[in-house]
Amino acid sequence: MRADRLVSLVLLLRRRGRSTAPALARELGVSVRTVLRDIEALSAAGVPVYAERGRHGGFALLPGFRTELTGLNHDEALALLASGSGRGEQVFGLGSALASALRKVVDALPEEHQQRADGAAQRFLVDPETDLLSRRLIADEVADATMLAVRRAVLAGHRLRIRYAAAGDAPAWRTVDPIGLVTVRDRAYLLATKGGADRTYRLSRVLDAEELTEPAERPEQVDLAQEWRDRGARFRRGGDQVVVVVRIDPDRREELAGTVLAVRAEDVEPDGRVRLTVVFQDARHAEWALWQIASGAEALDPPWLRTSLRDRAAAIAARYAG
Structure with missing residues (x-):
């Protein structure tokens, strides 16, 4: 170090x-x-x-001093690869390695190219800390030691023992066979199997991790992008999904469609509004998505969703009455 x-x-x-x-x-x-x-x-x-x-x-x-110190170590090379995949260098704990690797890469360039690279770098900003509305973009946080153990097990092909806090459950230890790491919008996930069954763990819920010496039971090669798509498809087919019929203003149609799991049917009504049959992940997801559109949409079915949205609107109106 x-x-x-x-x-x-x-x-x-x-x-x-x-x-x-x-x-x-x-x-x-x-x-x-x-x-x-x-x-x-x-x-x-x-x-x-x-x-x-x-x-x-x-x-x-002293002016003119130069050394041949441009060799990349393992983590630095890995960080450069991760930097080509969104914000992997941050959520996978490789931020400092990436900074060090980039310094070595720039130092290896001819002097005139170094100046050009520095000037070009000033013209790009990727994923600042806040958006245009000054809303801070909060990434999942994972302890350095935990991330290091997970990363080593994934790369070495060793089994991994993790202390995981699943939503609504007490933290518990479990031994898994790690397959790979995926980051989506600053959230990082461990793809693994447990007893031969696919498991996906959110890294921010991994409270502790220990790399074991025994080899993981996993294929030699993996298409991680396809694996992620397959798991996403299975996730969308399972769980407590909710089918909702909704009437929506046409200019808000894409806004709603971007939040649902699937659009099963679509018709245009005589007044120009669009009737959609859509699938949400669960009841909370359905209520949240339609509340964002407010009066631009109307839930027609199921009745409990209409009641829930009506009660929420009534509570807001009562709070601001007078």
Whole structure:
């Protein structure tokens, strides 16, 4: 770990020319004291780091110094691959490895290409922390040690023991055969089997994990995208699904269709409104989706859904009366 950090420190100084200890500490995710100790270690190893005092001072390398420190380690290479798949570097615990890998990649470029890459990078921003309405985008959080154990078991093909807190149940230990990791809109999932049956675990509900030494029972090759589609299809066919008949304004049709599991039937009524027969995951899903559209839609069937929406609207109206 320290060797990788020292390499990253050298590459940061090469790229920036001069940087303060607090700035280096923030970039590397360590304390200022650790940075100062690392600077001393580099100097002792013959790396020409020098300090400039004063208001605009900091640490820098002697001009012209260059090292061949661009070799990627395993996690850094994995992080580069994960970065090509949405925000995998974040939810799979590879964020720091990705930052380190990208520094090495940039350092390997010719100097004129480095400047061009830096300029181009300023023109792109992928998945900021908030959207245009300043709503913070909250990703699932998984403890580093837990994520590391899960990731190692998946890559090594070993069985995995996890302490899992399923919704509505007390946390319990279970041993699974891991297949792969999937991230969807900042939520990460472990695809596995247990006793030969498919299981999908949300990583934020994995409270602890232990990689075992015995090999996992799983196929040598896997099409993870197809596996995810198959599991999604089975999920949509099962559970407490609700079929709803709804009349909706045509300009809100796509909004509703984007939230349902399936559209089974569709007709246009004489007044131009659209009558849909749609499938929701459960009762809560149905009520939530139709409440978002408010008066733009009307649930025709089942009766309990009409009653539930009416009672909710009455409660809101009573709260604001007068």
